[in-house]
Amino acid sequence: MTRINRVKREVIRYIFLFIGSIIAAVGLEIFLVPNNIIDGGVIGISIIASYLTGVPLSVYIIVLNLPFLIFGYKQIGKTFVFSSLFAIISLSFWVSVFHPIPGLTNDILLAAVFGGIVLGIGVGLIIRNSGSLDGTEMVAIVFNKRTSFSVGEIVMFFNLFILSSAGLVFGWDRAMYSLLAYFIAFKVIDVTIEGLNEEKAAIIVSDNSYEIAEAILARLGRGVTFLEGKGGFSKEPKTIIYSVITRLEIAKLKAIVYEIDENAFLTINDVFDVMGGKQKKRAIH
Structure with a gap:
């Protein structure tokens, strides 16, 4: 592959990371966050922390992911970490842009379903282009090499703890809707990565x-x-x-x-x- 082709491929990849972050921000700020529905991973922790402290969600998305990015840089490699850093900064920016916009619906079920779909598409695009919005995935990748647990099992453990915390903060009905949104997003991520026509x-x-x-x-x-x-x-x-x-x-x-x-x-x-x-x-x- 020539240098020009490599540069072109990288530019296209970062464009898709950017688009994915915009879509993910829409899923969060237009559907999930206004209805106190959270996602898993660092984003879920960020939503809870923002609600409890009043500090903007966009700040927590970067601050809470930084330790994981540093850890990932040492353990996984710079390409994945730089792609993830770009996606996380982009997500933080667009979350702050969309935050003043009122949520599209007050129906919690609709918010969970469509928020999960939109967020799943955005995250799927980012993962498909070698990035991540969730620092816990980096920890899971490292632990997967050192334990008998799979990446999915480790991430699920983190998310069960985070979604349970949502029950204590927002109420157990919101925790159950958060679980629904997470499950939908998880499935949509698979479809986005693998395609509909397998x-x-x-x-x-x-x-x-x-x-x-x-x-x-x-x-x-x-x-x-x-x-x-x-x-x-x-x-x-x-x-x-x-x-x-x-x-x-x-x-x-x-x-x-x-x-x-x-x-x-x-x-x-x-x-x-x-x-x-x-x-x-x-x-x-």
Whole structure:
């Protein structure tokens, strides 16, 4: 990759970090904060601290994240930390801009649902472009390397404590709405990162591999790759088919495979990013 292309790629990445922070700020200040609904992580702590002290939320978002950023710089690396710092500063700015604007709704359920959706889109864009708004994630990444707990489990532990604290400050009904908003945001983050049209990787082991491959090419228009393998029991060589399809093509692929070989072994797995190559081909490669 040339220097110009690298610079262009970095500029685009920071633009998406900036856009993500704007969207996240809308979710917070237009939906969640006016209705005393919090998010998890440092943002959730910041909302509670701002409510109790009267200090602007934008200040706490930066101040409370700084120790985690310093910790992350030493333990994880500067690229991720600099991206996160940019996103956090941008979020803090836009939170202060949107703060004087009245909330869009006083209906707590609507605020939780739409706040979670909007916040999830913003955070998802930031994570997709190698950033983070939550310093606790950096701690979770480090602890994940040193313990048997996953990053998700460690973050969930932090968030359960934070959301429980919301019950003591705002009331338990707000804590339950906060949990709803957090769950919605969590799911929307996944969709934003992975996309709605998830690709699937199919692996097919059959004695009729070439015939199946030709049928996939002719009837699905999907490219295939042959992998050479060996049966664990029979020790005989096997030609394995690898192909990437959409989830809408799964049923048709199964029909093609088992129409040709009812004893074929077929596995289908999620694929979240497909880069390079040609997915539509007319010749076996």
